[in-house]
Amino acid sequence: MKEECRQLQDEIVAMRRALHQIPETGFDLPKTAAYVRSRLDEFGIPYEFYEDINGIVGRIAGAGCAGSHRCIAFRSDMDALRIQEETGLPFASVHEGRMHACGHDAHMAMLLGAAKVIAAHRDELNCEVRLIFQPYEEGVRGAKAMVERGAMKGVDTVYGIHIGTLMGMDIPSGKFVIMPGPIMASADVVHITVHGKGCHAATPEKGIDPINIAAHIVLGLEGIVAREFSAIHNELISLGSIQGGTQHNIIPDDVRLSGTTRAYDDETRERLERRIGEVSESMAAAFGGSVDYDYRWGCDPTVNDEKAAAYAADCVKELFGEDSVVQKCEPIMVAEDFSAYQKEAPGVLIHFSTADAVKGTACPHHNAHFDIDEDQLWKGAAAFAAIARRI
Ligand SMILES: [Zn+2]
Numbered sequence: 001m002k003e004e005c006r007q008l009q010d011e012i013v014a015m016r017r018a019l020h021q022i023p024e025t026g027f028d029l030p031k032t033a034a035y036v037r038s039r040l041d042e043f044g045i046p047y048e049f050y051e052d053i054n055g056i057v058g059r060i061a062g063a064g065c066a067g068s069h070r071c072i073a074f075r076s077d078m079d080a081l082r083i084q085e086e087t088g089l090p091f092a093s094v095h096e097g098r099m100h101a102c103g104h105d106a107h108m109a110m111l112l113g114a115a116k117v118i119a120a121h122r123d124e125l126n127c128e129v130r131l132i133f134q135p136y137e138e139g140v141r142g143a144k145a146m147v148e149r150g151a152m153k154g155v156d157t158v159y160g161i162h163i164g165t166l167m168g169m170d171i172p173s174g175k176f177v178i179m180p181g182p183i184m185a186s187a188d189v190v191h192i193t194v195h196g197k198g199c200h201a202a203t204p205e206k207g208i209d210p211i212n213i214a215a216h217i218v219l220g221l222e223g224i225v226a227r228e229f230s231a232i233h234n235e236l237i238s239l240g241s242i243q244g245g246t247q248h249n250i251i252p253d254d255v256r257l258s259g260t261t262r263a264y265d266d267e268t269r270e271r272l273e274r275r276i277g278e279v280s281e282s283m284a285a286a287f288g289g290s291v292d293y294d295y296r297w298g299c300d301p302t303v304n305d306e307k308a309a310a311y312a313a314d315c316v317k318e319l320f321g322e323d324s325v326v327q328k329c330e331p332i333m334v335a336e337d338f339s340a341y342q343k344e345a346p347g348v349l350i351h352f353s354t355a356d357a358v359k360g361t362a363c364p365h366h367n368a369h370f371d372i373d374e375d376q377l378w379k380g381a382a383a384f385a386a387i388a389r390r391i
């Protein structure tokens, strides 16, 4: 199947480019889903279509799967971002203000390529191969919606590949990062509204200044991560928004702060939730104000299963050699909703580097100049095929 994937390289690139031109976002992916469905039709692969969310679940039933009832799932996300593309590529986005700047176009192309090859070999397979094409990864809502509609029912293990430079620019293009344990963080959302008492800026003694309180909260929150956790423990609090006031000489009534926390386990998330609340409330109380505090649990951390990671690493090494796989790497604080599938079955999110400075593909994700090293695409398809083949 490796050779067949290699021979499919041009077709995989063509699919990636076709999808790259029509980026869509969130659950609103009519053209993208239609494209994926038309290719599955062409390859003779039956699928379920969750029309309300534009999600697709393809099924390749291997000849030997009736006896074993084993099922492995492969996941590709399909959504793009609200970014105006500036790559200047001949196949750049034709949708104003939207761009595949995270490589999900490549994920679809690699999985479709793999599906074509795997389907042609279904007689040799001992398992069912499920193809999950999900919407809305960027808002970390799509995976959960797919799970709720039954996409993971009966699945024993689940694998996904994320392409690009996410794990670092220094991992050469063509290498697979397949690590056990936590690789990507949780992403929770924090909203704090500080209540003071508005007054003239020249008479602050007549009011309670929520801007002053907000400033102390910002510094106080910095102290939680810096002083209450071990320096080698990984978690963070970032405030991305602070809003309050209308003009220079009025002290407002309220200030709103919003931010995100990242962590690799639920115990840390619980501790962050509690401490952010305590610090904010006590800072406000110290200056006579109060806060409304809202902490929302979002995406869970992506934690790779040890056994499945070792299996996938073996499969890829057999294909491309011992040094094609990086098994030790620093986890990153970015979140992925792949974690929603890992709640249902052991799973592995593989990172596949396409960072090549010479080819101009070493740009960070979510950037208007983001691009991938297309020469590697067939390898991603071959990795999926190998994982299915050896089960
Ligand atoms: Zn992204």
Ligand SMILES: [Zn+2]
Residues within 6 Å of the ligand: 102, 103, 104, 137, 162
């Ligand atoms: Zn992504």
